[in-house]
Structures are given as structure tokens and as C-alpha cells.
Amino acid sequence: LTRQNEPIEPYGEVFYYTDAISEHAAKFVQQFGPGEEPFFLYVAYTSPHWPLHALEEDISRYRGRYDAGWDELRRERHARMIEMGLVDQAWPMTDRDPRVPTWEEIDEKAWFARRMEVYSAQVDRMDQGIGRIVEAVRNVGELDNTLFLFVADNGGCAEELSAKSGGLHIPSETRHGDPVQRGNDPTVMPGAEETYQSYGIGWANASNTPFRLYKHWVHEGGISTPLIAHWPNGVKQRGDLTNQPGHLIDVMATCIDVAGADYPQVVGDHKIHPVEGQSLKPIFEGKQRAGHDAIFWEHEGNRAVRAGNWKLVSRFPGPWELYDLSADRTEMNNLAEKHPEKVAELTRTYDAWASRANVVPWDQRPR
DSSP states (O other): OEETTEEOOOOSSSOOHHHHHHHHHHHHHHHHSSSSSOOOOOOOOOTTSSSOBOOHHHHGGGTTTTTTOHHHHHHHHHHHHHHHTSSOTTSOOOOOOTTSOOGGGOSOHHHHHHHHHHHHHHHHHHHHHHHHHHHHHHHTTOSTTOOEEEEOSSSOOOOOOOTTOOSTTSOSBOTTSOBOEESOOTTSOSBSTTEEOOOHHHHHHHHTTTOSSOTTSOSHHHHOOOEEEEOTTTOOSTTOOOOOOOOTHHHHHHHHHHHTOOOOSEETTEEOOOOOOOOSHHHHTTOOOOOOSOEEEEETTEEEEEETTEEEEEOTTSOEEEEETTTOTTOOSOOTTTOHHHHHHHHHHHHHHHHHTTOOOGGGSOO
16 A cells, blocks of 8 residues: 555554545545646546455445346346447347356355445445545536546456465455455355455356456457546536447547647657547537547457447457447457458558557567
8 A cells, every 4th residue: 555656554443445545536636626727636446356345334235136146137237228228239148158157056146146245335335435526526616617537447357266366466464464365265255354355257247248258358348338427517418328439548638638738749858659549528519529440459469459330359369350349249240251351451450550559469478
């Protein structure tokens, strides 16, 4: 735990990191929010990543909520997402991950359900903290004039932790000297600081309804995430959904645009790479922005390019797959063999970007 890069000790009888992030963010707003100059605040929560640590008062609100299991949760969420207009009912929902058993086949149902209860409690606590930050902005009189952007950095995390899981981020004991039980052990209920568990592939599969795969991969289950924008003085399409695609690189460009700032070409003796993102402001104003000719991803060899409704994607070290996202956002119908010319075109587009962006092929990376 650090403040301004200096190691510090957790404070208070009960120290919960999500609350500490919220508290400090709200204090920053109170300190720097008043005045004429625009302010920028990046709040990087670690919730709801593992470990599954939550306060019992938050967990209790979700007790029993997931007793029906992940299959039922996927059906329920898919139906609600269609009703809300978030997904097209024409897109087929992906099958349950073949590595995930049916809920009926699970013996330790109480433990599995508890994992999702704790995970949800982490999200709940983060949401409470965001409310505190919003109130801080309101209290300095800038709520109507402040752009909030809320986005998750990836899809659900399917990683399963074992007793051998290690690293500097996994402590061997608590602040009070009690041993930490590492790994997903069905005999140990998660939630308390003496545990270190993850919510696992079954619930990640449900979190990513209706898409394929997870964080780490660049199929839609790994990269598709909603962005929520709130700005009373600037967002004209209030309460509306837009299916105009954006990329995380657009966040910087948007902040520069709405603040009227200039992005430097040089800082000191260091030449700065130009911004590649495009402002989202036209979308806030209800317009159809020109958008990117193509947007790209690469993570540990998993790679993708999207141009219009076409998406070329590969799961390392596998071949390219091709999908028409307008008809098949869930990536169930691979069109690579049917449209080899489109595969070749998008491959050239991706290769040109990868070369320019200094992407090292995963099988050629330095060891």
C-alpha cells in the first residue's frame, strides 16, 4: 500500500481498500474541484477482481441470490439484456463453456453460490464509493458541468486460484498475523481476509453473457464492455443507448476535447506519441461520428481488428476467425473460409498496425 509512491500502513480497525480509494478520490475533488480550472480524476478500483474480499453487511444483501446457479443466471440476464436493448435477440447466445459443469452436477453449491455473492458485494461497495465521489462533485457545485465516464477494462475473469498460487500480491498472513488460506477450496467460504479466492470460470461465463471467452482473450467476452457517460451540460441523448463502437484510446481524446486542452508533442526532451483516439463528444451530442477506420487489440498473442461490422480475431496460437458483428456479435459463425479476401484484407490492416505499434509476436517475445 502506497501514497505518492511512499509505502504506508493500512489505517483504522477495518481497512477496506475499495473504501480507501473512494475516500481519497472524494478528498481530491473537495481539494481541487472548486475554481475555474478543469480538473481530471482517474479512479482505478481493483474491485471486483480477486481476491474475493467483502464486508459481511454487503454480502448479506446477495445471500441466496445465486442459488439457482450459472445456467439460470445466464438465461435470466440474456432475456433482460434483450428487453433493455443491450443485445440483439437475433444473436445466438453462446453455449455454456464446455469446461463448466451444469449447476445440477455441482456438489458444493453453497460454496459456489457464496463466491458470486461476495463478488457482487464487491461491485456493490464500489458502487457506493462512486456515489460518494458523485456527491463530492455535487458539493463543489460542478455536477452539471462534469463529465463522468465509467468503464471496466475487460470482460469477466475466469482464472481459478490454487493453493500454489503465489506472488507479492498474495500475502501469507493478514495484518493481524493470521495465516491466509490461498486458493479456491470448497471447504473454505470466501469473503474474509483470511481467504484468497477467485469467483472462477462458471460465474465469469455468466458475467459475460451472451459472449465468448473472458479477460485475456480478445473475443467479445474479453473486450466488450459498456461505457456509461454522465454530463448534464454536455450529453444531449440522456438515458439513451448507442451502438457506435469506441475504444479505450478514445477516452484521452475525449478528455482533451471537452476540456479544451492541447496534447503536447514534446515533454522536456521526450517526444510524445500522438493521440490515436477520437473524441466521443459527437456521440454525446446525438451525432453519428466518423469513427475509426479500424480498431485493434493484442494481448499475449491474442489479436483482433475490427473494421466496420467485420471483426478478424485469433486465439493464440490459433488461426484467424472472421465474424460479421451486425448479424453475429456473439461470434458463433466463423466466415473465414467463406470470405478469404476479407481475411486477407484485414490481416494486412492488422499487420500494418502491429508493426507501427511495436507489437512483438507472442512466440517471438524475449524470455
